[in-house]
Amino acid sequence: MKKLILSAAALALTAGFAAADGNTVRLGTEGAYAPWNFINDAGEVDGFERELGDELCMRAELECTWVTNEWDSIIPNLVSGNYDTIIAGMSITDERDEVIDFTQAYTPPDPSAYLAMSTDVDLEGGVIAAQATTIQAGFIAEKGWTLVEYATPEETVAAVRNGEADAVLADKSFLDTHNGVDGLVMLERMEAIGGGVGMGVRESDGELRAKFDAAIQSMKDDGTLNTLIAKWEVSSQW
């Protein structure tokens, strides 16, 4: 009885938030990682993953909406069900795979690059900036170099510009958009880390994962994925 009353109270409290039935898939992204995903002038999510996501949803015959979320809490919010997929330039790693599942990769594994104020920077002895909880941050920590972490990609580059860090390690396609601006230069050295970028889904969501897997495969097969990669210059081709 008590349970019933409580449930009724909860229903009454929250009934206002319920709406009609349907099947909308919520795509979670960061919105701060051009060219992968960013907020355009109109204030909407745009970029490689926007186009890719919309195309995948069309092929999988799903209705999709876009949601932005801080990178830091992007996995916990997927797991607790605030959205249904992560499509945010997230590399497939074993650590992440323990918590969530990934679709097959939609971009091949690409090396990460360094951006610094001069090409003769000492990486071992210097301070390297990276975004928190990324493969790049993990890589520097493993090397035992001095790492400073920032919450957003933008801040990692700003740290190099204002001298807080000597270099920043990140995906090459992201650093390309900053290369040559304000005296920033890309180093010759690259690091081969990461296993390609895929979509993250909850481990219990096998059906959704299968749908997106099939859609990605069909885009790979007919070459549209390569066209899209070329258009946004996010990675090498398949």
Added chain:
Amino acid sequence: MFEFCTNPETLGDFQWFACYFTTGKLFNFYGSFVTVLVLLFITAPTALAFGFLGAMSARSHVAPVSWLGKAYIAIVRGVPDIAFFMFFVIALDQGFEYLRHQALCPDWDQPIRQGNDFIVCAQAKLPLSTSDQWVHEVYGFFLAVLTFSIVFGAFAANVLFGAMRAVPHGQMETAEAYGMSHRQAFWRVLVPQMWMYAMPGLGNLWMILIKATPLLFLLGVEDIVYWARELGGSINPRFTDYPHGDWRAQFFFGLLVFYLCFTRVSEIAFDRLSRRLAHGQAIATGGAS
């Protein structure tokens, strides 16, 4: 927005800025100011209500009620805000979903916790995954108001508890000597007089509440600090018609001005209110007896 904005590269400074400040993403920024203000103006009275209830129960003569009130004040004041915001809200959200799950899907046979996942049936989701984005935003906002109210309610309860005790005991005794019941004396004598003592403490809380609003982004509500950081970041001409360098300092300066103006206006308002509440009170100028 304006007709001359079709080709921003050719514009002079003034027109360029006129166009820039009317792009869609800047409107997201302006919208977040409204969000923060609405949050403040809903949270403040709600927190005050929580505080009043907390203070009333803390000074109750019924022991369990008094323990409840005191425990609320002690626990919420003791837990760091950020921990409260990170864990309590998720627990609250999952609590709602759990109750709805029990009521709506009695035939569900799978466990709700599967490893890291928290799974309830689709009908029990809050908000439903089919709802529009604004419903999700309103729900997040509702959780934010509730959490802020509980946290600041505990501090307000402590302030009000102290203020109620600061009203001279003789006032209550006199009221009862005139034949008022305890309840009548509380509402007619104690409550009208206690506000004067509560004002400085409540004023402080309001100031702290104003500054605590950036905690909103922990709850997924995009507040002014989030947008200032987002929009201030340097942006490459490939992705925008309005490329610019790192403007975060400028955006944050704007926020500084906003916060300073807002707290200054609040101070003036509180000063006036205090003066008004002290008006006609016997001990207004002589200090507490």
